[in-house]
Amino acid sequence: MAEKKLMKGNEAFAQAAINAGCRFYFGYPITPQNEVPEYMSRELKKVGGSFIQAESELASINMAYGAAAAGGRVMISSSSPGIALMQEGFSAAAVTQAPMVAINVMRSGPGIGGIQPAQADYFQVTRGGGNGDYHIIVYAPKSIQEACEMIYKAFEVADEYRNPVMICADGMLGQMMEPVAIPDPIPAMTEEEIFEAKPWALTGHKNKRERNAIKSVFLQQEVLEDFNLNVLAPKYEKAMRELPEAELIDVEGAEVVFVAYGTTSRVVAEAMDLLADEGIKCGLIRLKTLWPFPEYAFDAIGESTKNVIAVELSMGQMIQDVKLAINGKLPVDLINKVGGVLLDPEEIAERTKKIMEVR
Amino acid sequence: MKPVFEVTKGMREMTSHYCPGCTHGISHRLVMEVLDERGQLGDAIGVSPVGCSITAHQYMNVDMIEASHGRAPATASAIKRVHPNAPVFTYQGDGDLASIGMGELIHAAGRGEKICTFFVNNAIYGMTGGQMAPTTLLGQKATTCVDGRTIEQAGSPMRICELLETIPGAVYVERVSLHNPAGVRTAKKAIHRAFEVQEKGLGYAFVEFLSTCPTNWGMTPVKALDWLKENMIPYYPVKQFKCPEEVK
Ligand SMILES: Cc1ncc(C[n+]2csc(CCOP(=O)(O)OP(=O)(O)O)c2C)c(N)n1
Numbered sequence: 001m002a003e004k005k006l007m008k009g010n011e012a013f014a015q016a017a018i019n020a021g022c023r024f025y026f027g028y029p030i031t032p033q034n035e036v037p038e039y040m041s042r043e044l045k046k047v048g049g050s051f052i053q054a055e056s057e058l059a060s061i062n063m064a065y066g067a068a069a070a071g072g073r074v075m076i077s078s079s080s081p082g083i084a085l086m087q088e089g090f091s092a093a094a095v096t097q098a099p100m101v102a103i104n105v106m107r108s109g110p111g112i113g114g115i116q117p118a119q120a121d122y123f124q125v126t127r128g129g130g131n132g133d134y135h136i137i138v139y140a141p142k143s144i145q146e147a148c149e150m151i152y153k154a155f156e157v158a159d160e161y162r163n164p165v166m167i168c169a170d171g172m173l174g175q176m177m178e179p180v181a182i183p184d185p186i187p188a189m190t191e192e193e194i195f196e197a198k199p200w201a202l203t204g205h206k207n208k209r210e211r212n213a214i215k216s217v218f219l220q221q222e223v224l225e226d227f228n229l230n231v232l233a234p235k236y237e238k239a240m241r242e243l244p245e246a247e248l249i250d251v252e253g254a255e256v257v258f259v260a261y262g263t264t265s266r267v268v269a270e271a272m273d274l275l276a277d278e279g280i281k282c283g284l285i286r287l288k289t290l291w292p293f294p295e296y297a298f299d300a301i302g303e304s305t306k307n308v309i310a311v312e313l314s315m316g317q318m319i320q321d322v323k324l325a326i327n328g329k330l331p332v333d334l335i336n337k338v339g340g341v342l343l344d345p346e347e348i349a350e351r352t353k354k355i356m357e358v359r
Numbered sequence: 360m361k362p363v364f365e366v367t368k369g370m371r372e373m374t375s376h377y378c379p380g381c382t383h384g385i386s387h388r389l390v391m392e393v394l395d396e397r398g399q400l401g402d403a404i405g406v407s408p409v410g411c412s413i414t415a416h417q418y419m420n421v422d423m424i425e426a427s428h429g430r431a432p433a434t435a436s437a438i439k440r441v442h443p444n445a446p447v448f449t450y451q452g453d454g455d456l457a458s459i460g461m462g463e464l465i466h467a468a469g470r471g472e473k474i475c476t477f478f479v480n481n482a483i484y485g486m487t488g489g490q491m492a493p494t495t496l497l498g499q500k501a502t503t504c505v506d507g508r509t510i511e512q513a514g515s516p517m518r519i520c521e522l523l524e525t526i527p528g529a530v531y532v533e534r535v536s537l538h539n540p541a542g543v544r545t546a547k548k549a550i551h552r553a554f555e556v557q558e559k560g561l562g563y564a565f566v567e568f569l570s571t572c573p574t575n576w577g578m579t580p581v582k583a584l585d586w587l588k589e590n591m592i593p594y595y596p597v598k599q600f601k602c603p604e605e606v607k
């Protein structure tokens with residue numbers, strides 16, 4: 001790993017992708033992720049890659065679909081309303097098993113909403129706005145360093161699962177600066193290597209194999225049923241077994257267990273210090289994957305815990321998965337802010353104490 | 360003895376799902392014959408639309424992908440970036456290209472993407488059962504304009520070649536008609552030129568085929584060809600709009 005450099009989140013994300021061998025990026029301007037397309041437009045050409053400023057997010061995901069199907073390592077990025085426009089494309093990429101990485105630098109909504117950080121896309125990214133039975137794999141970094149490591153790994157995961165992988169960051173991570181050491185660069189595949197390594201990809205058949213047809217339409221119901229049950233379902237089951245990740249902090253023996261992800265989890269960690277000063281034992285389950293949801297982490301909650309509190313910047317979206325994982329065993333409460341307004345540690349501590357009184 | 364006619368290796372041997380007399384079959388074969396003659400079947404990558412020809416890959420013996428509805432030019436633009444030496448083409452109907460996909464079309468042309476688009480203009484939505492398309496003629500009946508298209512209700516039919524002519528990145532633009540053998544021969548030459556433009560890296564190449572949809576027009580295949588000649592050609596003139604010197 002290279003030495004640490006102070007970098008803006010969005011630029012570090014882009015460089016992490018390039019280091020991971022990404023050579024194709026298609027972007028459309030939207031705040032707070034604009035530095036990603038700007039950086040890619042400057043840097044990709046230096047490494048033999050290709051950048052297109054797409055005419056819309058709709059075009060950008062359909063470009064990513066083409067590049068992925070052609071065997072290229074491809075990334076797209078946007079922010080919440082742009083991700084909404086891409087949903088048809090995620091569904092198409094899932095059914096055609098086109099591997100791609102997408103970054104969502106979340107902002108507030110609904111509608112055009114605002115440009116401040118938010119986490120109101122939890123449903124959008126975990127439930128998918130696209131049609132049909134599919135999932136995308138979603139990572140949720142808490143720092144620029146972790147985001148870069150997740151992006152780097154996401155390309156491997158996307159290739160292994162032949163599925164879109166999303167990095168769900170927020171406007172704060174995109175816009176702030178932190179010291180970061182980006183994982184070392186690896187070379188991109190040549191066209192000849194793609195032909196060998198990705199026999200399903202569009203390369204031209206070179207008169208050496210049958211022609212490849214990448215299909216999204218299945219007009220016979222039995223064929224689609226067979227595909228969904230025998231190709232997609234086992235893949236998603238494998239993802240649910242192998243990919244869930246969470247960080248557990250002081251969960252054992254905690255009176256209150258918080259559940260949070262992304263930058264919000266850092267604010268929660270500070271609130272935990274404040275509460276510890278008052279003698280309240282707190283733990284944190286920090287989600288690193290949003291889908292598959294790390295349900296296993298909730299097994300660590302023991303007898304000592306009286307309250308589980310979901311902390312998120314939305315009207316209460318992640319809390320639904322928390323409740324499913326808790327399965328009625330404990331009360332689950334919500335501490336939140338919406339519309340781009342942020343939580344601070346003092347407020348979390350105060351609201352936690354109120355919740356504990358009521359319970 | 361030298362054979363005088365051979366079926367192109369570009370078409371896979373099977374019966375197609377197209378309706379009897381539909382011109383999709385002709386345009387498929389022409390594109391594949393040209394790639395075969397150019398020795399590029401092994402290199403070509405095609406993008407099929409959403410429409411009757413969505414499964415064109417069943418018949419075309421080249422690597423292919425189904426694009427989402429209207430997005431073929433975006434998908435093809437990226438494929439070309441990954442394989443810059445491959446002949447990349449989209450094959451699209453008029454609902455796909457001129458309605459939902461107008462944005463992707465114009466911008467692929469605007470960027471001067473080095474790809475070819477083959478545009479099947481049959482003046483109707485075929486696959487969904489005969490609704491009005493942006494190219495449906497005034498007075499022409501469709502299931503969403505049963506008394507015939509009117510300007511008041513739906514505006515005038517869009518002329519796509521004329522639109523693309525104004526875009527510098529679209530360097531080769533030609534409209535041909537598949538209603539008779541002479542038209543088919545002209546079409547084949549146009550396809551050759553389109554791939555030539557791409558190979559020489561000159562820019563975006565576009566060929567429109569005036570086509571028939573006997574099923575949704577409610578006509579016999581022969582009557583449909585006559586209707587095309589009498590009604591479509593006067594509104595959609597068959598001509599070469601733009602052609603770079605290098606391929607003339
Ligand atoms: C997003 C989306 N909208 C609508 C459809 C339904 N649909 C299928 S084919 C088609 C249009 C076909 O017409 P055209 O492009 O003219 O091609 P043709 O069938 O005549 O060859 C439509 C609207 C769809 N599949 N996806």
Ligand code: SF4
Nearest residue numbers: 377378381411485572
């Ligand atoms: S519906 Fe029309 S366009 Fe489609 S196959 Fe039949 S004749 Fe051809």
